[in-house]
Amino acid sequence: MNDSPQTTGQTYQKAGAVSPPEAIIVMDINSVIIRADRQSLRMFGWELEQEVIGRRVLDFVADEDRQHVQEAFQKILLDGSITSLVCTAVKKDGTLIRISANGVLFSDSQGNPQEVIVIVHDLTTQLAHMELLKEAEKQLSEAQQIAHFGSWEWDISSNIFHWTDEMYRLFAIEPQSISVSNETLIEHTHEEDKEKVKNFITRSLENGFDVLDFRFVNPDNGIIVWFHARSKTFYDTAHKPQRMVGTVHDVTHEKELDQVKTQFLSLASHQMRGPLTKINWHAEMLLQQQSEGLSDVQKKYIHELYDASKQTVQLTNSLLTVSELELGNMPFKPEKISLPKIAKRVLEDYEHIISEKKLHFKEVYSGDLPDIETDLYLLKTIFHTLIANAVNYTPEEGSITMTISVDTQRTNTFLISVADSGIGIPKDQQEKVFTKMFRATNAKEKVMSGSGLGLYIVTLILKLNGGEVLFTSEENKGSTFTVMLPFIPKSEQMVKQ
Secondary structure: OEOOHHHHHHHHHHHHHHOOOEEEEEEEOOOEEEEEOHHHHHHHOOOOHHHOOOOEHHHHEOHHHHHHHHHHHHHHHHHOEEEEEEEEEEOOOOOEEEEEEEEEEEEOOOOOEEEEEEEEEEOHHHHHHHHHHHHHHHHHHHHHHHHOEEEEEEEOOOOEEEEOHHHHHHOOOOOOOOOOOHHHHHHOOOHHHHHHHHHHHHHHHHHOEEEEEEEEEOOOOOOEEEEEEEEEEEEOOOOOEEEEEEEEEEOHHHHHHHHHHHHHHHHHHHHHHHHHHHHHHHHHHHHHHOHHHOOHHHHHHHHHHHHHHHHHHHHHHHHHHHHHHHHOOOOOOEEEEOHHHHHHHHHHHHHHHHHHOOOEEEEEEOOOOOOEEEEHHHHHHHHHHHHHHHHHOOOOOOEEEEEEEEOOOOOOEEEEEEEEOOOOOOHHHHHHOOOOOOOOHHHHHHOOOOOOOHHHHHHHHHHHHOOEEEEEEEOOOEEEEEEEEEOOOOOHHHHHO
8 A cells, every 4th residue: 555654644543533442553564663542552551652662563462472463464564454363462561451453554655665554452341241141141051951941033034043052952953953944843843733833923923922832742752742932023113023032941841740730620629519519509599498587697698608609619610621621531522503592592691790780782693604513511611701701891881792703714614703892901911811820910900709710711622622712902992802613623532532
């Protein structure tokens, strides 16, 4: 590069002033320092420029890197420049720092080499941060391995995927041995759960999050492993999905414990049902036939006994239903049924409270609806849950609309929709709606009683029946729950039963 040394030095000084972390050192062609800016003095702990003028730059390089730096300097003289030279330098007090340097040779107007200008960056802090990051990544990897917890990231715009090492291990794959994608996840999923995983990804893109329990069969030993997956999608300002992150957790042990607890609940519920039914029946008999000789206080006590026993029986029945569905012991007796007819029959149980709360309940049934082939008890359970939730959590004079129609998007599928103008579900709690024993905070404040099992039971029934349930909700504005039911049950298990 041909230029006046003085002019060039001034130019670099100005450039250095723009970016304080950079230090500028000027040397002659024998690597003797002839100028040093203030940032270089601070970087190396020098107080005055005179301390370094006239000294060779190698005097400030650690012994193990001197040969490397000498060769780099010769390369500058031959090629005119060098970039990204990294070495260890020695500060005035003897401490060591890691630096990177870019050097350029400047010549006079006749082409004679005059000086070398080097821009130096202190890498010590950056490398320390990198070491901390590496240590944090190591600790995260170890923690994930201990907890059987993997994570993944999908850059949607570039379609690039990243799995952590433990994510690979969970699926019995050597870490970082293959390129991964959504197809990799689906390929390594239990055959019966592949469609669920596809829907999990689709819902994550549409709704911004999703949760799913699914199975994986270890190809090495044939053992079935249960995973719990969670996802979150990030969007740009136009609500176009840009990135999705998620976790996969081995919950096989938890599933096994759930199985034991479910078996216990099933046994306990069976044992409790008989005595509770007797208490309920006797309390009802006292109220209906023997109340003439009772005082008002006694009647009040019996009313309270009757109401408490009735609630306990309902809870026991719900627990028994859950346990039988989870254990696969729920009898399924399909028969041809008219959906509007069953809906109206269930609705009769809520006429009193609908009237008491002055709710506007609208029924919309499409014409010429075919009969559905399903289990009557389970179908009534679905209607009871949807209607009860809408009635209980809609304030006085609110509106509820129940619609039954044929799905225009899916073949041979009914749509049962219950929309209300109720309290809605807080957005930050919506992902838990279909989990066992869950009740939203505003629901607990509105209605003290409640098991949190209703919608969970609905999901179990629909899993058995080959259906699906979705919802939309906005707090203080209302909710809409939509159930999709096939004309004929799809589950092979039910055919066997």
